[in-house]
Amino acid sequence: MSTTHLSELREELSRQGLDGFVISRADEHLGEYVPASAERLAWLTGFTGSAGLAIVLPDRAAVFTDGRYTLQLAEQTDPSLWERKHITEEPPQPWLAANAPSGARIGYDPMLFAEEGVARYAEAGITLHPVARNPVDAVWTDRPPPPAVPARPHPLRFAGRSADEKRAQIATALTDAKQDAVVLTEPSSIAWLLNIRGGDVPFTPFALGFAIVHADGGVELFMDPAKLPEATRAWLGNAVSIAGRDALASALAKLGGRRVRVDSSGSPVWFAQRLREAGATVVSAPDPCLLPKACKNEVEQQGARNAHVRDAVAVCRFLHWVSGHAARGSATEMSAAARLLALRGEEEGFRGESFPAISGAGEHGAIIHYRVTPESNRAIRPNEVYLIDSGAQYPDGTTDITRTIWTGPETAPDDVRQRVTRVMQGHIAIATLVFPAGVSGAHVDAFARRALWAAGLDYDHGTGHGVGSYLSVHEGPVNLSRLARPVPIAAGMILSNEPGYYLPDHYGIRLENLLLVQPANLPNASKPFLRFETLTLAPFDTRLLDAAMMTPPERAWLDAYHARVLAEVGPLLESETRAWLAEACAPISG
Numbered sequence: 001m002s003t004t005h006l007s008e009l010r011e012e013l014s015r016q017g018l019d020g021f022v023i024s025r026a027d028e029h030l031g032e033y034v035p036a037s038a039e040r041l042a043w044l045t046g047f048t049g050s051a052g053l054a055i056v057l058p059d060r061a062a063v064f065t066d067g068r069y070t071l072q073l074a075e076q077t078d079p080s081l082w083e084r085k086h087i088t089e090e091p092p093q094p095w096l097a098a099n100a101p102s103g104a105r106i107g108y109d110p111m112l113f114a115e116e117g118v119a120r121y122a123e124a125g126i127t128l129h130p131v132a133r134n135p136v137d138a139v140w141t142d143r144p145p146p147p148a149v150p151a152r153p154h155p156l157r158f159a160g161r162s163a164d165e166k167r168a169q170i171a172t173a174l175t176d177a178k179q180d181a182v183v184l185t186e187p188s189s190i191a192w193l194l195n196i197r198g199g200d201v202p203f204t205p206f207a208l209g210f211a212i213v214h215a216d217g218g219v220e221l222f223m224d225p226a227k228l229p230e231a232t233r234a235w236l237g238n239a240v241s242i243a244g245r246d247a248l249a250s251a252l253a254k255l256g257g258r259r260v261r262v263d264s265s266g267s268p269v270w271f272a273q274r275l276r277e278a279g280a281t282v283v284s285a286p287d288p289c290l291l292p293k294a295c296k297n298e299v300e301q302q303g304a305r306n307a308h309v310r311d312a313v314a315v316c317r318f319l320h321w322v323s324g325h326a327a328r329g330s331a332t333e334m335s336a337a338a339r340l341l342a343l344r345g346e347e348e349g350f351r352g353e354s355f356p357a358i359s360g361a362g363e364h365g366a367i368i369h370y371r372v373t374p375e376s377n378r379a380i381r382p383n384e385v386y387l388i389d390s391g392a393q394y395p396d397g398t399t400d401i402t403r404t405i406w407t408g409p410e411t412a413p414d415d416v417r418q419r420v421t422r423v424m425q426g427h428i429a430i431a432t433l434v435f436p437a438g439v440s441g442a443h444v445d446a447f448a449r450r451a452l453w454a455a456g457l458d459y460d461h462g463t464g465h466g467v468g469s470y471l472s473v474h475e476g477p478v479n480l481s482r483l484a485r486p487v488p489i490a491a492g493m494i495l496s497n498e499p500g501y502y503l504p505d506h507y508g509i510r511l512e513n514l515l516l517v518q519p520a521n522l523p524n525a526s527k528p529f530l531r532f533e534t535l536t537l538a539p540f541d542t543r544l545l546d547a548a549m550m551t552p553p554e555r556a557w558l559d560a561y562h563a564r565v566l567a568e569v570g571p572l573l574e575s576e577t578r579a580w581l582a583e584a585c586a587p588i589s590g
Helices: 002-015 040-045 070-076 092-099 115-123 135-139 163-176 187-194 230-236 245-253 269-277 290-294 298-328 333-345 362-366 414-431 441-453 552-572 575-584
Strands: 020-024 053-056 061-065 083-086 106-108 128-130 181-184 210-214 219-222 240-243 259-262 281-284 358-361 385-390 392-394 401-406 464-466 475-480 494-497 500-503 507-510 513-519 529-534
Touching (some): 002 135, 020 040, 061 070, 163 181, 163 187, 181 187, 230 240, 259 269, 269 281, 290 475, 298 333, 333 358, 414 441, 414 494, 414 507, 414 513, 414 529, 441 464, 441 475
Parallel strands (some): 259 281
Antiparallel strands (some): 020 053, 181 210, 210 219, 385 401, 464 475, 494 513
């Protein structure tokens, strides 16, 4: 099938007068999770990871992804058709510059690339040519229709702030910056600003659309009107006008002579191109909703705490269940993921998973973003490492948790316990960190790696990402990564804490909790400091830890954390699971 798709695309490129084409994995909103109608990269290559890019030339083709997906890329793509590349070690721009014929016309879809992304090709001496119609769409004959799930109000008891208040905040930001309008293409920004949610993409409650916010606080919302029932229209109010997507180009044309803000890293370059053609001045600046959305208000913060307690009940029941089934070899990766999903489904307000559960036993755990399939599914065997990374959506909060489990019944090997302990030490280093305001994620990331680095070990992903409030499980603008943008961490943000280690073909280790950034309120501090409040409540598998390697403060933190889990979650569990939890949360020896 992939062979046919690739040959059909090459024929279409020839018809369009192109010598090559760059295929993004993104949709028109440049999002991580995309509707089925936007899964162009998967249709063409077979690769289903959430980050990637392909380049097709007349006689060569390559697929690029990051360290989370390199093993998955190798498994899902045909090496006779596709060269498989690590996107940071072998970036696409130099590969294209080295392999494209001289003077080649290389096309791209301007609705699927940010302006900054296009600029990186120009910096490499490559001129990309925008296409009026994506050639993949021209040959994808059974392409699914766009999603059409109705948008719905997100009540104030969960949102914490009214849409009127948020619109006024963004309008003030525009006025202060002497900007007349901003184009919003990020669905989470529109959802946050207007207090609406939807179901257009998997795992994230987005209602896909675009918006123009004006300096007077008025909003033009471009969304299929059929997705906006009367109750939602009434919720939006008179300050929000509604039009279909086909009205977007003409609305941009009316902004000629205005100063219009566009996020050059997060919005399709098509918008800046259309605005410049209309005579508007395009101001490249971040989406003004990103930071206020990331800094959760008090209602959202309490909602996150409440959601994590309910989620912890399901997770603890699952960990109890898997502790018995894994040791007997009576569970599989798929049955375990299904069990966890079913247990979450029993919790109040559960709306679905926040991403596909990563249920990886043994060697599959070493695939950082492994997704089990019926073909790859295998038993979770006794005496091996099992990694389960999962999350849930609730109307009051979004969760994300990873636990690494020893299936037993025998004792885990010393080398495995030593490596898990180093990952645990990195996790504790982040959880206990106190740092000055103004610090960004790149500074924090190194603390999680210190114990691993001391042993010559590392992991090929960031230490943490932002998490939304009943929105995306991966939310900007802050993440904990050596490649993080220099955006300061701020109070109210929710970030993951997930150091790891992966031994290919053997096992993977990742230990993840979500953290809420809080003021540290240090006495006699010369400036404001911040700290982390741990939200996630579930035990770590202490059978995988070497307590002797840990310092007394590290052991004290872990014991205190487990005591909190037992106190807050234990009373909500049935007696058998509560007894298991008491044992799992027992103080570690040292």
